Amino acid sequence: MNFLRGVMGGQSAGPQHTEAETIQKLCDRVASSTLLDDRRDAVRALKSLSKKYRLEVGIQAMEHLIHVLQTDRSDSEIIGYALDTLYNIISNDDEEEVDDVEEENSTRQSEDLGSQFTEIFIKQQENVTLLLSLLEEFDFHVRWPGVKLLTSLLKQLGPQVQQIILVSPMGVSRLMDLLADSREVIRNDGVLLLQALTRSNGAIQKIVAFENAFERLLDIITDEGNSDGGIVVEDCLILLQNLLKNNNSNQNFFKEGSYIQRMKPWFEVGDENSGWSAQEVTNLHLMLQLVRVLVSPTNPPGATSSCQKAMFQCGLLQQLCTILMATGVPADILTETINTVSEVIRGCQVNQDYFASVNAPSNPPRPAIVVLLMSMVNERQPFVLRCAVLYCFQCFLYKNQKGQGEIVSTLLPSTIDATGSSVSAGQLLCGGLFSTDSLSNWCAAVALAHALQENATQKEQLLRVQLATSIGNPPVSLLQQCTNILSQGDKIDRRGSKIQTRVGLLMLLCTWLSNCPIAVTHFLHNSANVPFLTGQIAENLGEEEQLVQGLCALLLGISIYFNDNSLESYMKEKLKQLIEKRIGKENFIEKLGFISKHELYSRASQKPQPNFPSPEYMIFDHEFTKLVKELEGVITKAIYKSSEEDKKEEEVKKTLEQHDNIVTHYKNVIREQDLQLEELKQQISTLKCQNEQLQTAVTQQVSQIQQHKDQYNLLKVQLGKDNQHQVSSSDGAQMNGIQPEEIGRLQEEIEQLKSNQELLQSQLAEKDSLIENLKSSLTTPDTNEATASAGESEQIAELKQELTTLKSQLISQSGEMTKLQTEKQELLQKTEAFAKSVPMPIESETVIAAKTADVEGRLSALLQETEELKNEIKALSEERDAIKEQLDSSNSTIAILQNERNKLEVDITDSKKEQDDLLVLLADQDQKIFSLKNKLKEFGHPIEEEDELESGDQDDEDDEDEDDSKDQGHIQL
Amino acid sequence: MTYAYLFKYIIIGDTGVGKSCLLLQFTDKRFQPVHDLTIGVEFGARMVNIDGKQIKLQIWDTAGQESFRSITRSYYRGAAGALLVYDITRRETFNHLTSWLEDARQHSSSNMVIMLIGNKSDLESRRDVKREEGEAFAREHGLIFMETSAKTACNVEEAFINTAKEIYRKIQQGLFDVHNEANGIKIGPQQCISTSVGSIASQRNSGDVESNSGCC
Numbered sequence A: 001m002n003f004l005r006g007v008m009g010g011q012s013a014g015p016q017h018t019e020a021e022t023i024q025k026l027c028d029r030v031a032s033s034t035l036l037d038d039r040r041d042a043v044r045a046l047k048s049l050s051k052k053y054r055l056e057v058g059i060q061a062m063e064h065l066i067h068v069l070q071t072d073r074s075d076s077e078i079i080g081y082a083l084d085t086l087y088n089i090i091s092n093d094d095e096e097e098v099d100d101v102e103e104e105n106s107t108r109q110s111e112d113l114g115s116q117f118t119e120i121f122i123k124q125q126e127n128v129t130l131l132l133s134l135l136e137e138f139d140f141h142v143r144w145p146g147v148k149l150l151t152s153l154l155k156q157l158g159p160q161v162q163q164i165i166l167v168s169p170m171g172v173s174r175l176m177d178l179l180a181d182s183r184e185v186i187r188n189d190g191v192l193l194l195q196a197l198t199r200s201n202g203a204i205q206k207i208v209a210f211e212n213a214f215e216r217l218l219d220i221i222t223d224e225g226n227s228d229g230g231i232v233v234e235d236c237l238i239l240l241q242n243l244l245k246n247n248n249s250n251q252n253f254f255k256e257g258s259y260i261q262r263m264k265p266w267f268e269v270g271d272e273n274s275g276w277s278a279q280e281v282t283n284l285h286l287m288l289q290l291v292r293v294l295v296s297p298t299n300p301p302g303a304t305s306s307c308q309k310a311m312f313q314c315g316l317l318q319q320l321c322t323i324l325m326a327t328g329v330p331a332d333i334l335t336e337t338i339n340t341v342s343e344v345i346r347g348c349q350v351n352q353d354y355f356a357s358v359n360a361p362s363n364p365p366r367p368a369i370v371v372l373l374m375s376m377v378n379e380r381q382p383f384v385l386r387c388a389v390l391y392c393f394q395c396f397l398y399k400n401q402k403g404q405g406e407i408v409s410t411l412l413p414s415t416i417d418a419t420g421s422s423v424s425a426g427q428l429l430c431g432g433l434f435s436t437d438s439l440s441n442w443c444a445a446v447a448l449a450h451a452l453q454e455n456a457t458q459k460e461q462l463l464r465v466q467l468a469t470s471i472g473n474p475p476v477s478l479l480q481q482c483t484n485i486l487s488q489g490d491k492i493d494r495r496g497s498k499i500q501t502r503v504g505l506l507m508l509l510c511t512w513l514s515n516c517p518i519a520v521t522h523f524l525h526n527s528a529n530v531p532f533l534t535g536q537i538a539e540n541l542g543e544e545e546q547l548v549q550g551l552c553a554l555l556l557g558i559s560i561y562f563n564d565n566s567l568e569s570y571m572k573e574k575l576k577q578l579i580e581k582r583i584g585k586e587n588f589i590e591k592l593g594f595i596s597k598h599e600l601y602s603r604a605s606q607k608p609q610p611n612f613p614s615p616e617y618m619i620f621d622h623e624f625t626k627l628v629k630e631l632e633g634v635i636t637k638a639i640y641k642s643s644e645e646d647k648k649e650e651e652v653k654k655t656l657e658q659h660d661n662i663v664t665h666y667k668n669v670i671r672e673q674d675l676q677l678e679e680l681k682q683q684i685s686t687l688k689c690q691n692e693q694l695q696t697a698v699t700q701q702v703s704q705i706q707q708h709k710d711q712y713n714l715l716k717v718q719l720g721k722d723n724q725h726q727v728s729s730s731d732g733a734q735m736n737g738i739q740p741e742e743i744g745r746l747q748e749e750i751e752q753l754k755s756n757q758e759l760l761q762s763q764l765a766e767k768d769s770l771i772e773n774l775k776s777s778l779t780t781p782d783t784n785e786a787t788a789s790a791g792e793s794e795q796i797a798e799l800k801q802e803l804t805t806l807k808s809q810l811i812s813q814s815g816e817m818t819k820l821q822t823e824k825q826e827l828l829q830k831t832e833a834f835a836k837s838v839p840m841p842i843e844s845e846t847v848i849a850a851k852t853a854d855v856e857g858r859l860s861a862l863l864q865e866t867e868e869l870k871n872e873i874k875a876l877s878e879e880r881d882a883i884k885e886q887l888d889s890s891n892s893t894i895a896i897l898q899n900e901r902n903k904l905e906v907d908i909t910d911s912k913k914e915q916d917d918l919l920v921l922l923a924d925q926d927q928k929i930f931s932l933k934n935k936l937k938e939f940g941h942p943i944e945e946e947d948e949l950e951s952g953d954q955d956d957e958d959d960e961d962e963d964d965s966k967d968q969g970h971i972q973l
Numbered sequence B: 001m002t003y004a005y006l007f008k009y010i011i012i013g014d015t016g017v018g019k020s021c022l023l024l025q026f027t028d029k030r031f032q033p034v035h036d037l038t039i040g041v042e043f044g045a046r047m048v049n050i051d052g053k054q055i056k057l058q059i060w061d062t063a064g065q066e067s068f069r070s071i072t073r074s075y076y077r078g079a080a081g082a083l084l085v086y087d088i089t090r091r092e093t094f095n096h097l098t099s100w101l102e103d104a105r106q107h108s109s110s111n112m113v114i115m116l117i118g119n120k121s122d123l124e125s126r127r128d129v130k131r132e133e134g135e136a137f138a139r140e141h142g143l144i145f146m147e148t149s150a151k152t153a154c155n156v157e158e159a160f161i162n163t164a165k166e167i168y169r170k171i172q173q174g175l176f177d178v179h180n181e182a183n184g185i186k187i188g189p190q191q192c193i194s195t196s197v198g199s200i201a202s203q204r205n206s207g208d209v210e211s212n213s214g215c216c
């Protein structure tokens, strides 16, 4: 406030005294009048004075105006005037309208005024909140000045006002509604308000995006005709840039919301587009920048690559390439398009591949890359365009081994187009490298270096490149040619910067030789190179040459660090000694340090884009600064290291190698073991297989065994039963225990024996009858036979006798048995009776003793009897055995007899046959006798009657058998 | 790429309860034990399928600290769903639910679906808030409830999807004006959806939305 009073005091001479008084009066009316109309008129009057007497009105009326905003909300008119007045006081926008021609520092002063009044206004946070709430008023007279006032406040003191809006509930959301206002003026000013609101405030940017700002703004841009649209499109694009730049969350949201696809139509600017308006150029420029915001190399890698992919998928990249190859495109649009394409393809293989396939619509069609490179090495092209092409080329090769290989291959002898009908990228680069324009030299050198970046293969391939210099001279290698030019030192003759060419070539050589011992060897092979480098470094040259000295030191350092000692004369150690002798270690390191200490170094290290204000600044390449960072330290170390340390290192290396050998040995062992393991595993698996098979067999067999066991058990049970039967019968001989059981058993046995006996007897009877039959049939045969059968019948008779005795014995035995049984029964009864009589204690002891003696006597008698019985049974069983034996022997005799009988029968049939034969013979002889008798009769011999009769019967037969007689006669003969 | 609907969610709750981890688990299917403190709001998105419809979920993960509370408030109005998260191993995060809920109810549209989440269910041994308490709180305030673990991914998917199901159900019932983007719902491109498709989904029992699969 003190400051304000000072300002006011200084200016008090300006406005006439009456105006100050008028303002005061008006303020009084605003404050004290009870009539709304009156107050409204007063505010309107203040408004009209506010531009001309900004300071006075601001100081005197501010609080009254705020009061009006608080109390007169019902009247939109007075609110509108109050807002307008406040806007006039705070805003610097309409400054030029004021015919203020007094002092040159008035602008600065009025800017101060604006921020001072803003500070006063926002000191009460409620004032901002009040303003926000007024924006909800739909009335144009309120809303529009309200928007303008808030925008001014934000422009004056952005961060503070942003903070107040951020913490007021729904503050940002309400402002977003302005974009939906149907009145264009408000919508457009709403865009400006949001621009101011979102500037450098991530939190607000996110809320605005959350409130669908992207959708709304893209809709507005589309509605307005994209780049054809007016300044509204420009404002929308600036707001979009505010929302997206360096805001990963919003970028992600933008991509996720598929808004990248909506950018594609922006770039559909046809060839037929005649004449580009300034607004159109501005719009397109902003559109391109918006694309670049999404794929900036400084974004998180993942975010950029996903946007790059989306841009290819939706055809945005393709659209951009169309602009690239179109004619009549304004230079700055073309340049920005190249820069945009660069970043859309950078490090993204798919996009890089697509870019390599783009052709310019020339005749014959040339690859876009070639056309662009032509611009890069063309001095007549604008500097920014040439920088853009270099950037594009770098981005095309970034992390693109395939692209690098393609570029280098266009330089190799085998692939160079002999007809020369089409220019190749390689030719253009070589042309640029050795042209007389230093800028072309630098660009070509850096471009070529990018074809080698992190690519050992291409570093070696490039060594093969040979250049035809002048006619008659032998070709010279590319490497040689580079060093030849370098060796000209500061006497080099080029258009442009004196050092640019050499810096470019040195950067190329450093890149080429780093991490490539073969290239180092090639380089050292030229005996002029090392002396040249040491000479350059050692010399005390002017400040201009310091950078070249530093780069020479770097190159020499690389030649040491990546030296594989394959050249006797330039082994590591020798080069180091050379440095010590010719330059001095300290000096060498100091010169090396010149590179990173260069004023342009840090600038280049920040961003990949070669963005130089003018050609003189074109010194460092971004990728090269990375190489320097990587190598400066290790080279310094390598130089300071003593030869002993080096030796030690060698030793360490050797031991490491030994270790490596050991490791390889073990690796081999492990490999072998691995193989063995594999084999064993296979064996295991086959064994497992077999095992499984066997197991199934075993289980099958087990079940079979179980079955067998079951069967066996079953049989055993059956057998057991059988055995019991057998046991019971065989145990019968063993007699002990209680008599009734034994007797029972004996009885059973006897019963069995009896039945056996009966069976045998019936068999015997059968056989008897058989024998009888045979006997009767054999009464006639020979005496021999008769004696034999007589012996038999004798035996049989004996057997019969025996059997009868046995029978009688059996009968007596069974009689005895029954007797024994009855006796036993008696005994049992007696025992019972005795048992009953025992418990009678009345009788005297003598009686008892006598009785006991009696009982004892009886008992012993019984026992004796039992003993006897036992003996009898024993005898019986012996007898039985004997009988059995006899039976067996008689059975066998029977069998023998049977056999003999069979023989006899055969004999009988034989003898019967003999008898028959004899009978036949007899009959024959009878016949003969009869025929002889008949003959005798014929011859008159007397024969007995009986014979005649007999022969008469035979007569008929004879007649019939005349032939027979002849035969018989024949037999006779 | 295309979707039938787009739903906007916000994740709210005290700092450290695992909001960012839940989002990461849902969008990237991974867990980051050491996670940066969320400054302001972070964005994530994923497509889900509900009733055969592709639904795009846009999720804003907020910062839980008091100082960011006012910023968080700006997100309520435009969200269709909110995941209100507490940490089952820290009772105070449960105690603060009321204040979060007040904020949400005050600044959101009345139809916003709120899912109450008890996170870190993998830390059973350190449990400080019983599951039943969470259930009771949810019942009392008409919220859906689940216990989740952003670490093991248990129920994370379900939490986000069940919220979407509930929003979808409300759309079918005609409770949401799908043509007003301020509700946090947007109809996908080339989708013709009449405003009264109600029948199919409204027949479905809301209970199945609340039923949570049993791994926690």
Ligand SMILES: Nc1nc2c(ncn2[C@@H]2O[C@H](COP(=O)(O)OP(=O)(O)O)[C@@H](O)[C@H]2O)c(=O)[nH]1
Pocket (backbone or CB within 6 Å): B014, B015, B016, B017, B018, B019, B020, B021, B022, B032, B033, B034, B035, B036, B037, B038, B064, B119, B120, B121, B122, B123, B148, B149, B150, B151, B152
């Ligand atoms: N054990 C376990 N830890 C979790 C879980 N979710 C988050 N955390 C841990 O809790 C801490 C806070 O998580 P963060 O997501 O940053 O919480 P925010 O502040 O709510 O976003 C981190 O250390 C996480 O590793 C979970 O489900 N289980």
Ligand SMILES: [Mg+2]
Pocket (backbone or CB within 6 Å): B019, B020, B021, B036, B037, B038, B061, B062, B063
């Ligand atoms: Mg977080």
